[in-house]
């Protein structure tokens with residue numbers, strides 16, 4: 001079983017368990033998963049990205065770091081781990097790292113103000129949701145086991 005953090009088109013966040021990635025893909029493609037809050041079926045995986053550092057006032061409480069999605073795989077699933085690592089490496093190889101400028105750059109590309117090219121970087125969950133709402137087709141990076149250290 002794999003647990004995914006999901007987000008609906010209206011920005012509601014919830015979690016759901018799936019037998020496998022394939023099961024997730026099938027259920028999403030066939031609109032079998034609906035938002036528990038609004039029943040919407042425009043479901044996507046919540047973006048897992050490190051939070052952008054935010055300036056906090058002296059009196060403001062520091063923002064809690066968002067939780068990272070992790071999976072514990074059994075012996076038989078070792079191939080999945082390799083696939084995730086391979087996919088991660090492929091995305092890294094195919095994209096330009098724009099770091100914390102990601103949201104700004106993604107918008108510029110979306111608006112035709114910057115040359116279209118694959119980029120990766122960090123953004124906050126709120127910003128990622130805003131981008132998706134604006135029709136910018138971003139996707140979560142698969143974590144490589146090395147990233148979790």
Ligand SMILES: [Zn+2]
Pocket residue numbers: 008009010011012035036037038039040
């Ligand atoms: Zn919803």
